[in-house]
Amino acid sequence: MTSAPCLFDQVLLRQRLSRAIKTGPADFLLERVAADLGERLQALVRRFDTVADLGTPGPHGAQELARSGRAQTILRVAPVEEAIGTGPWTGLVGDAGLIPFAPASLDAVVSLLALQTVDDLPGTFAQIRRALKPDGLFMACLLGGQTLIELRDAFTRAESEMDGGISPRVAPFADLRDLGGLLQRAGFALPVADSEMITVRYGNPLSLLQDLRAMGATNMLRERRKTPLKRATLMRALDLYQEQYADPDGRVRASFECLWISGWTPHSSQQKPLQPGTAKARLADALRVPEQKL
Numbered sequence: 001m002t003s004a005p006c007l008f009d010q011v012l013l014r015q016r017l018s019r020a021i022k023t024g025p026a027d028f029l030l031e032r033v034a035a036d037l038g039e040r041l042q043a044l045v046r047r048f049d050t051v052a053d054l055g056t057p058g059p060h061g062a063q064e065l066a067r068s069g070r071a072q073t074i075l076r077v078a079p080v081e082e083a084i085g086t087g088p089w090t091g092l093v094g095d096a097g098l099i100p101f102a103p104a105s106l107d108a109v110v111s112l113l114a115l116q117t118v119d120d121l122p123g124t125f126a127q128i129r130r131a132l133k134p135d136g137l138f139m140a141c142l143l144g145g146q147t148l149i150e151l152r153d154a155f156t157r158a159e160s161e162m163d164g165g166i167s168p169r170v171a172p173f174a175d176l177r178d179l180g181g182l183l184q185r186a187g188f189a190l191p192v193a194d195s196e197m198i199t200v201r202y203g204n205p206l207s208l209l210q211d212l213r214a215m216g217a218t219n220m221l222r223e224r225r226k227t228p229l230k231r232a233t234l235m236r237a238l239d240l241y242q243e244q245y246a247d248p249d250g251r252v253r254a255s256f257e258c259l260w261i262s263g264w265t266p267h268s269s270q271q272k273p274l275q276p277g278t279a280k281a282r283l284a285d286a287l288r289v290p291e292q293k294l
Helices: 010-023 028-042 060-068 121-131 149-162 176-185 205-214 231-245 283-287
Strands: 048-054 071-078 090-093 106-112 132-143 189-202 252-264
Touching: 010 205, 028 060, 028 106, 028 132, 028 189, 028 252, 048 060, 060 071, 060 106, 106 121, 121 132, 121 176, 149 205, 149 231, 149 252, 176 189, 176 252, 189 205, 205 231, 205 252, 231 252
Parallel strands: 048 071, 048 106, 071 090, 106 132
Antiparallel strands: 132 252, 189 252
């Protein structure tokens, strides 16, 4: 058996998140997806006894769970102690990729902007599936592959031009087309995956870099270049960003692709597809077209 590659420096991730929280976090993106979580929870008619908020880098997800009235008991697993927050939940510090719950002990698991930095996403899905009771819900929001595509392009071009090569600076985010398959592979039923592109505008590219630092979301790849970025390369990247991605008013765009996924642990009460040949109506009749014989 081969182990999953270690893509992210988890110690560095926690250090940078702690620093960001202590100095004043930029949590506008987390607030936005937490509001979306609240809307998605309101669409459910279920109430869950025990719900875990897994790895969310701030208390925003747990707050929405409490406001929704859909969770009786909330367990919050935060990456660092500073991120637990205060509210009607039980908090503990843990890694989002290592699920600290017994099998079949949870009724639902939610996670916001955390699972894109676990090293073994299929294994994490399998752990979540194991921790859920039958007919339990898993819902998460991850950053997708189009996130910060403008920044990635600017740095790639600047490093190629100034340094004669490129270094990894933006994480290899998940692809929407793969997530539904990963949910099924982990044993989830009724998998759903959708995406939303959120565009944030800045007065200049440097303001974006400052926000990423305040999110604790700067480069945490294990294979990142360890030598400091040259000032000339940074300035060239900022110039390219401004030239290529500025709107007519001079402000620049930054894209964040939010991938939403959900699935349920199998249960006999869930809807199932009909067996082939048992349909009581013809598709051709529903579409009002002639049936074509093979």
